[in-house]
Amino acid sequence: MTTGGCEHLLEYKTVNGTRSFEVIYSVFVFCSTKLTREQKIKWCNCLSCGSEGPRVHACIECVHFACFPQRHIHKHYELSGHQLAIDTDHGEVLCLSCGDYTYDSEINDIARISQDQARLAVGLNRHYTPWLPDATDLTLLKIHTKRRKLDHNSTIGLRGLINLGNTCFMSCIVQALTHTPLLRDFFLSEKHVCHFNNDASQCLVCEIARLFQEFYSGAQAPLILQKLLHLIWTHARHLAGYEQQDAHEFFIAALDVLHRHCQGNPPSNGDSNHSCSCIIDQIFTGGLQSDVVCQSCNGVSTTIDPFWDISLDLGPCPYGGKSKAVDRTPSIPTSLTDCLDRFTRPEHLGSSAKIKCSGCKSYQESTKQLTMKKLPVVCSFHLKRFEHSNRLHKKISTFISFPEHLDMTPYMSSRRNNNNNNHNNGIAIINNDSNNNRYSLFAVVNHVGSLDAGHYTAYVRQHRDQWYQCDDHLITRATIEDVLRSEGYLLFYHKQILEYD
Numbered sequence: 001m002t003t004g005g006c007e008h009l010l011e012y013k014t015v016n017g018t019r020s021f022e023v024i025y026s027v028f029v030f031c032s033t034k035l036t037r038e039q040k041i042k043w044c045n046c047l048s049c050g051s052e053g054p055r056v057h058a059c060i061e062c063v064h065f066a067c068f069p070q071r072h073i074h075k076h077y078e079l080s081g082h083q084l085a086i087d088t089d090h091g092e093v094l095c096l097s098c099g100d101y102t103y104d105s106e107i108n109d110i111a112r113i114s115q116d117q118a119r120l121a122v123g124l125n126r127h128y129t130p131w132l133p134d135a136t137d138l139t140l141l142k143i144h145t146k147r148r149k150l151d152h153n154s155t156i157g158l159r160g161l162i163n164l165g166n167t168c169f170m171s172c173i174v175q176a177l178t179h180t181p182l183l184r185d186f187f188l189s190e191k192h193v194c195h196f197n198n199d200a201s202q203c204l205v206c207e208i209a210r211l212f213q214e215f216y217s218g219a220q221a222p223l224i225l226q227k228l229l230h231l232i233w234t235h236a237r238h239l240a241g242y243e244q245q246d247a248h249e250f251f252i253a254a255l256d257v258l259h260r261h262c263q264g265n266p267p268s269n270g271d272s273n274h275s276c277s278c279i280i281d282q283i284f285t286g287g288l289q290s291d292v293v294c295q296s297c298n299g300v301s302t303t304i305d306p307f308w309d310i311s312l313d314l315g316p317c318p319y320g321g322k323s324k325a326v327d328r329t330p331s332i333p334t335s336l337t338d339c340l341d342r343f344t345r346p347e348h349l350g351s352s353a354k355i356k357c358s359g360c361k362s363y364q365e366s367t368k369q370l371t372m373k374k375l376p377v378v379c380s381f382h383l384k385r386f387e388h389s390n391r392l393h394k395k396i397s398t399f400i401s402f403p404e405h406l407d408m409t410p411y412m413s414s415r416r417n418n419n420n421n422n423h424n425n426g427i428a429i430i431n432n433d434s435n436n437n438r439y440s441l442f443a444v445v446n447h448v449g450s451l452d453a454g455h456y457t458a459y460v461r462q463h464r465d466q467w468y469q470c471d472d473h474l475i476t477r478a479t480i481e482d483v484l485r486s487e488g489y490l491l492f493y494h495k496q497i498l499e500y501d
Contacts, residue, residue, distance in 0.1 A: 006095045006098055006102035006104070008083045008084065008095050008097050008098065009084060009093065009095060009102055009104055009107070010104075012060065012083070012084055013104075013106070018106065018107065018110060020060050020061070021060065021086070021093075021107055021110050021111075022110055022114075024058050024060070024086050024088075025086070025091060025110055025111050025114040025115075026114045026117070027039055027040070028040050028043065028044055028058050028086075028088050029058075029086060029087075029088050029089075029090075029091045029111070029114065030091065030111070030114040030115045030117070030118035031118055032114070032117040032118040032120075032121040033121065040088070043063075043065060044056050044058070044065055044088045045065060046065060046066050046067040046070070046072050047064060047065055047066060047072075048066055048067070048070070048072035048075065049067065049070055049072060051067045051069075051070070053067070053088075053089060054069075054089055055067060055068040055069060055087060055089060056068075056087075056088050056089070057073040057085035057086060057087055057088065057094060058085060058086050058088055059073075059076060059080075059082050059084075059085050060082065060084040060085060060086065061080075061082040061084070062080065062082060064076055064080075064082075065088070066085075068087075068094075073085055073094070073096070074096060077096035077097075082096075083095055083096050083097040084096070087101075091111045091114075091115070093107055137189065140189075140190060155220070155462070155475075156216055156217075156218050157178070157179070157184075157215055157216050157462060158215075158220075158460075158462060158468055158470075158475050159214065159215050159219070159220070159221075159222065159223050159475075160222035160223070160470070160472065160473035160474060160475050161174060161175070161222060161223055161224075161225055161470075161472055161473060162222050162223065162224045162225070162472070162473055163472040163473070164224070164225070164226060164229060166243060166244040166245075167225070167229060168244075168455055168456040168457070168472055169244060169245045169246065169247040169250050169456050170225060170228070170229060170232070170245075170247075170250055171225070171456070171458075171470070171472055172247055172445045172446075172456040172457060172458035172470065173247055173250050173251045173254060173445070173458075174211065174225065174228070175443070175458040175460050175470040176251075176443040176445060176458055176460065176490070176492050177208070177254070178211065178212060178215045179442060179443055179460040179461065179462070180283065180378060180442070180443070180492070180494070181442070181494060182279075182282075182283050182377055182378075182494075182498075183279065183283060184212060184216075186279045187208065187209045187212035187213075188212055188213075188216060190209070191279070192205050192206070192209050192262075192279075194206050195261065195262075195263070196261070202231070202234070203261050204228075204231045204232070204235060204254075204257045204258055204261050205258055205261045205262055207227055207228055207231055208228075208258065211223070211225075211228065222472075222473040231257075232250070232253065232254065232257070235257045235260075236253040236254075236256070236257055238253075239253055244454070246386070247445050247447070247456050247489065247490060248309075248311075248382045248489070248490055251309070251380070251490065252308060252309065255280055255284060255308050258280050259276070259278060259280040259281065262276075262278035262279060262280060263276060263278060282377065283376065283377045283378050284308045284309075284376050284377070284378055284380065285306050285307070285308060285376055286306070286307050286308075286372065286373075286374050286375050286376035286379070287304050287305070287306060287307070287372070287373040287374035288304065288305050288306070288307045288310075288370060288371075288372065288373065289302060289303070289304050289370070289371050289372070289373035289413045290302065290303045290304075290305065290368060290369070290370055291368070291369045291371070292349075292355060292366050292367070292368050293346075293366055293367050293368075293369075294355070294357040294359060294360060294364045294366050295364060295365045295366055295367065296357065296360050296364045296365075297357060297359040297360050297364075299357055299358065299359035299360070301355075301358070304373050304374075307376075308376075308380065309380035309381065309382050309490075310343065310379070310380070310381050310382065311382040311384055312333075312336075312339035312340070312342075312343055312381060312382065312383055312384060313333075313339070313342065313343075313384055314332070314333060314339070314383055314384055314385060314396045314398055314400065315332070315384075315387065315396065316331065316332050332398065333400065334398070334399070334400065334401065335400060335401045335402065336381065336400060336401065336402040336403065336406070336491065337403075338400075339381075339383070339400065340410075340411050343370060343411075344369065344370055344371050344372075344410075344411045345369070346367045346368070346369040347367060347368050347369070348365070348367050349365065349366050349367065349368055350365065351365055353366075354366070371411060371412060371413040371415075372408060372411050372412050372413060373412075373413045375408055375412070375437060375495070376495075377494065377495050377498065378492060378493065378494055378495070379406075379408065379439055379492075379493040379495075380490065380491070380492055380493075381402075381490070381491040381492075381493070382489075382490055383400055383488055383489055383490070383491070384396070385397070385447065385487075385489055386451060393451055394451060395447075395450060395451045395454070397487065399487065400487075400488060401484070402441070402444075402484065402488055402491055403441070403484075404440065404441050404480060404483075404484065405438065405439065405440055405441070405496075406438070406439045406440075406441070406493050407437060407438050407439075408437040408438075408439060409437040412437060436495075436497050438495070438496045438497065439493035439494060439495055439496060440493060440494055440496055441461070441483070441491065441492070441493055442460070442461040442492055442493070442494050443458060443459065443460045443461065443490075443491075443492040444458065444459040444483055444486060444488050444490070444491055444492070445457075445458050445488075445489050445490035445491075445492075446458070446459070446486050446487055446488060446489055447487070447489045448487070456489075457469060457470060457471045458470045459478055459482070459483045459486065465480070467479060467480055467482070467483055469482070
């Protein structure tokens, strides 16, 4: 195959443009509609011998289809002088004058777009393409030479953080964020465009971008996060002060401020719009489906709400078994899957919480079930270890086991068994493609000590199988066994297979 650029192809593009390639790829190679599939079946046969393939080629300059094995496409070139043709099976461009297939980046992009549209039309993910640096990326890489591929044993990206006085809650979240793969790639490629034109010093996203540069600069001295702390105090005033704060609350507040600053809107009120395409929503936002089922007519009311994390109860469950009528013994979860099973289990709302059914036109008892309609790239789980009530404030130190790899398929809305909602007019939908719902653990935040005198640390995954414990300014090697034995408070899982919309 010719990869240096075929002069005949370049000449054709200069004179005629690329419209012919766009039409042939979308209609006769990668068909995305029923009509184009019918057109391909009808026309993509060799006009000389009637062969349906393999390797039928479409002439770029006229409506002519001819096969390669019998050299009928070559015969067409000899008679017409038309030099370029496209393989209707694979989309490769053949230059008959050169006698070889040729590669052109512009034509390749056209083919890729048509192929992605065809795959999406039949429910498949986009075809994977590796990242290739453009001219801007190459310029940046030459300027910042330390951003080359890291050695497997490299500690670049690991920086301790100085405790400014009860700021371990912030340090552990910063460690988790700076080791979030897609967030790291976004900031290290300098994709952020600041919306605070008048005063960029107020932009939290700019500060996080600066921290990523510091983390991956190769320096090893601990960092001081006084500016980050000041920005959080400024834009999330409920966290201002020198007392110990909750790491989960800081995590949500940080995402909220980052989300707003990505949009260019300072967080002046408590409203939060999650439906945008900023990097925070692309990575952390999922969709939680709530199905409320009327116990009288089996009518279903469905709502879908965005979420950044999932908070899971650890206390006794009122009903321990799957059948409330059989088992009413309290149940305490011992694993992350137990917590997720409980979270997605149908719940009877009782007579004190009747809803007005749109079908019955009256107030009826109902059941409610939560499931995952859309999974985020990063699934963040909050184990509710801190219990606050009028009489009691305590920490739940129950060991909750969690896996290194997690399959979220059982908790998807498409896997919801309608029988669990006590109605039989629906059919359970099974999603066989569970690979897209698999996650890998990459960070864990732990709280050690009591509610009044506690301390936050974090485990982060630096490479595929290398873990480190981050305890403020101290960074030490850890094993996956250390991580899985820890008393998890916040668990961060990254999707193994990414889907691009």
